[in-house]
Amino acid sequence: MSEKPYRPxxxxxxxxxxxxxxxxxxxxALVVLLFLIPVHMAGTVSNPYTGLLAFLILPALFILGLVLIPIGLFIARRNGTAIMAGVTDRRSAWKKAILFFGVATAVNVLVGGQLTYRAVEHMDTQQFCGQTCHAMTPEFVSHARPPHLRVACVxxxxSPGASGYLKAKTAGTRRLVGAVMDNFEKPIDYIPGLEGSASSSExxxxxxxxxxxxxxxxxxLTKFADDETNTQSQTxxxxxxxxxxxxxxxxxxLAPGISIRYFATDAKRQTIPRVEYKNAKMGITRTFMTPGSTEASTSKLASYTMQCADCHNRVAHSFDLPDRALDRALAAGEINPTLPFAKKTGLxxxxxxxxxxxxxxxxxxxxFEDFYRKQYPQVLANQQADITRAGQALIAMYRQNIFPELKVTWGTYPTNLGHMTSPGCFRCHDGDHATSDGKTATQDCETCHRTLAVEEKDPAVLKDLGISTAAR
Ligand code: HEC
Ligand code: HEC
Ligand code: HEC
Ligand code: HEC
Ligand code: HEC
Known part of the structure; x- marks a missing residue:
């Protein structure tokens, strides 16, 4: 045993x-990482889930590999394999090593490169976001409606670029792991994108x-009453x-110089006890608070800078309330308004x-059909096609709004663009939010809109404009 073991x-x-x-x-792992780095540097990939590949799976493979090597050597030593005691045939050992690394590298560069490219491309698609991740089915379904149906989720x-990517990556990766393990809050209500990392400016x-x-x-807004004739009115x-x-x-x-920061008690940001308004151009700062709130009682709350999504929160994922969904379908003729009690029965x-x-x-x-069979057999006989069509329209409404397995139901995702079906604008403009000298965020009915008609039959203003019935 004088010769030292030869083990390069x-x-x-x-x-x-x-x-x-x-x-x-x-x-x-190294080769795939090499392919991923330039894609990330270029900022062309803005999807958080490539992060899963780059920062979770690859390092895991890398470490697994590192662990396997000594295990192999340890077992080989116990079995007394020649290599540990000193190689007898150096030439063939080298040949084997070079062949292995040559072939492995070539295969990796070809296959790994292609794989990475395809995976990255796939993760940027709407299919990946909405369908691979079952948890986002409601958002995928609602996104398939105009006008944003062809705007990619990302x-x-x-936010484009490295910083937005970095922020979304950690949250996104955690979320993806959660979704795979079916370990996430249902319904999903907090989205890391818009408030956390994606500023509307980007x-x-x-x-x-x-x-x-x-x-x-x-x-x-065309509405229908729940009487026999589904009486139509317009706002x-x-x-x-x-x-x-x-x-x-x-x-x-949003005018230049204006910024509004608000403090919310809940993740859905429906309860807002404090609002800070700054107008740099006019040199104005105002703090509006609800009665009983103080700087101290609100200072620990999460705060947000107001941006597009604070009002347009349902811009790509609009869900309806059943009453509204029916009004829309009746106005569009998907449900024929001449069917007696169609609104009430459908609702x-x-x-x-x-x-x-x-x-x-x-x-x-x-x-739905049963109702007419029992109450209005003559209508069923004359309008069978209308009734079948209405039944289909009702199922469609149900499927676009209700996702039982995700606990998404009517009203799960309220709209902030209004104040009738949920607080919306009145989260701040409720007449209660006041500065210390008593100025309130306006609740004057004519400031945000001219109210030209409220639930009127054939409003005069529409006649004047030559717009007859249901325009939208
Ligand atoms: C036109 C912009 C836009 C597009 C495109 C878009 N979203 Fe959204 N998404 C939003 C806004 C705005 C919100 C609400 C954020 C908030 O409440 O602050 C949201 C919220 C969500 C939520 C949280 C649950 C909810 O409904 O509030 C999920 C999940 C989601 N989107 C997934 C997707 C998926 C998947 C796609 C692609 C199929 C997509 N989004 C495309 C704007 C968009
Ligand atoms: C304070 C709430 C609020 C904020 C913030 C806000 N909007 Fe609006 N926006 C509205 C309201 C209300 C309307 C009128 C919509 C209606 O009646 O349907 C509107 C209308 C619009 C319209 C016209 C819609 C149409 O049907 O023609 C667009 C486009 C729009 N907003 C985009 C944006 C964008 C982009 C941002 C961010 C830069 C933004 N909004 C920020 C409240 C807001
Ligand atoms: C990739 C481009 C793109 C992005 C990003 C985008 N939009 Fe749009 N948006 C459009 C287009 C195109 C239309 C349709 C314009 C038209 O038909 O006049 C539209 C329409 C709208 C409308 C009118 C809605 C309606 O029902 O008619 C609003 C409001 C709006 N966008 C707000 C937003 C908000 C808020 C965001 C960010 C959360 C956003 N958009 C992101 C391209 C975009
Ligand atoms: C997060 C709080 C908040 C929400 C939500 C909010 N606003 Fe405001 N809004 C303000 C503040 C603060 C002001 C400035 C008040 C002041 O200094 O008089 C303001 C001012 C306004 C003004 C100007 C009022 C005037 O006297 O000229 C209009 C119009 C307005 N908001 C409409 C809306 C509409 C429409 C919505 C809902 C789509 C909405 N706001 C939602 C905080 C909010
Ligand atoms: C801070 C802004 C703001 C103020 C103040 C305000 N509204 Fe509105 N209002 C809105 C917005 C935004 C909508 C939603 C428009 C839409 O659906 O496109 C709306 C919708 C409505 C509607 C139609 C509701 C529906 O969907 O059936 C009525 C009616 C209405 N407002 C009445 C009033 C009355 C009455 C007041 C005074 C107490 C008032 N508004 C004050 C912003 C405001």
Whole structure:
């Protein structure tokens, strides 16, 4: 035993199958990482889930490989394999090592590179975000409606560039692991994207400049009563949207120099006891608080700088309340308003409890038809097609809004753009939020919109404008 064992590292790494597998893993992880780095540096990938690959799976493989190598060597030594005692045939040992590393590297570069490229590309698609992750089915379904249906999830949810990516990555990766393990809060209500890392200046405002002045927007809301004739009425509003220096709704919160910071008690940001308003141009700072709130009682609350999504929170994922969904379907003619009690019957069926989406899909149209069979057999005879179509429209409404397995139901995701079905604007403009000298955030009915008609039959203003019935 005078001769020192000959064991160059390269040869040890290929000395036995286990060490060889370990080396292959280490090599694979390194090569894929090499491919990922430039993609990240370029900032072209803004998807948090590539982070899972780069920061979780690859390091795990790398470490597994590193662990396997000594295990292999240890076992080989116990079995007294030649390599540990000194190699008898150096030439063939070297040949084996070089062959292994040559082939492994070539295969890795070819396969790993392609794999990485495809994976990264795939993770940027809506299919990956909405469908691979079952937890986001409601958002995927609601996103498939205009106008944003072709805007990629990441365009709104992840700020471009390294910093946004870094912020979304950690949260996104944690979330993905949670989703895979089915370990997440249902329904999902906190989104790391928009408030946490994606500022609207880098997402929405890439397409919609904050400085844009939008003229007044005309809103016609068509409603139907729950009487036999589904009596139609219309509310007509002229929204003072404005923008930039022209004031109005957009200008009041987003004009250059203005910033609004608010403190919320809940993750959905529905209860806001304190609001700070700054207007740098005019040199104005105001703090609005609800009665009983103080700086001290609110200072530990999470705070947010107001941006587009604070009002337009349902811009890509709009869910309806059953009453509203029915009004829309009746106005669009998907449910024929001449069907007696169509609104009332439909509403009762949509609000009923069902064990599963399948059961709802069977019961809703059957019960709707049953109603006419029992109460209005003549209508059923004359309008069978209308009734079948209405049944289908009702199921569609149900499927777009109710996801029992995720605990998403009517009203789970309230809209902030209004004040009738949820607090919305009145989270701050409720007349209660006041400065210490008594100034309140306005609740004057004509400041945000001209109220031209409220639930009127054939409003005069629509006649004057030559707009007859249901326009939207
Ligand atoms: C046009 C911009 C936009 C696009 C495109 C978009 N989202 Fe959203 N998403 C939002 C906004 C705004 C919110 C609400 C954020 C808030 O409440 O602060 C949101 C919220 C969510 C939430 C949290 C639950 C909820 O409904 O509040 C999930 C999950 C989500 N989006 C997933 C997706 C997925 C998946 C896609 C692609 C299929 C997508 N989003 C595309 C703007 C967008
Ligand atoms: C990739 C570009 C893009 C991004 C990002 C984007 N939008 Fe849009 N948005 C559009 C387009 C295009 C339209 C349709 C314009 C039209 O038809 O006049 C639209 C329409 C809208 C409308 C009108 C809605 C309606 O029902 O007609 C609102 C409000 C809106 N966007 C707000 C937002 C907000 C808020 C965000 C960020 C959370 C956002 N958008 C992100 C491109 C974008
Ligand atoms: C203070 C709440 C608020 C904020 C903040 C806000 N908006 Fe609006 N926005 C509104 C209201 C209210 C309307 C009128 C919408 C209506 O009646 O449907 C509107 C209208 C619009 C419209 C026109 C929609 C149409 O149907 O023509 C677009 C586009 C829009 N907003 C985009 C944005 C973008 C982009 C941002 C961020 C830069 C933003 N908004 C910030 C409240 C807000
Ligand atoms: C987070 C709190 C908050 C929310 C939510 C909010 N606002 Fe405001 N809004 C303010 C503050 C603060 C001011 C400035 C008040 C002041 O200094 O008089 C303001 C001012 C306004 C003004 C100008 C009022 C005036 O006297 O000229 C309009 C219009 C307006 N908001 C509309 C809306 C609409 C529409 C919504 C809902 C879509 C909304 N706001 C939601 C905080 C809010
Ligand atoms: C801070 C701004 C603001 C103030 C103040 C305000 N509104 Fe509104 N209002 C809105 C917005 C935004 C909508 C939603 C418009 C839409 O659906 O596009 C709305 C919608 C409505 C609607 C239609 C509701 C529906 O969906 O059926 C009525 C009616 C209405 N407002 C009445 C009032 C009355 C009455 C007051 C005074 C107590 C008032 N508003 C004060 C912003 C405001």
């Amino acid at each position: 590292i390269l040869i040890m790494l290929t000395a036995n199958w286990i060490s060889m597998a370990g080396s292959a893993l280490v090599l694979f 365009s709104c949810h992840v 997402t929405c405002e890439v397409c919609h400049a904050r400085e844009t002045t939008l003229g007044p927007r005309f809103r016609i 007509v509003l002229m929204m003072r949207v404005g923008g930039g220096a022209s004031g109005g709704i957009h200008g009041a919160h 009762a069926l949509l609000e009923a409890k069902y064990a599963s989406a399948d059961e709802a899909g069977r019961k809703i149209p059957a019960s």
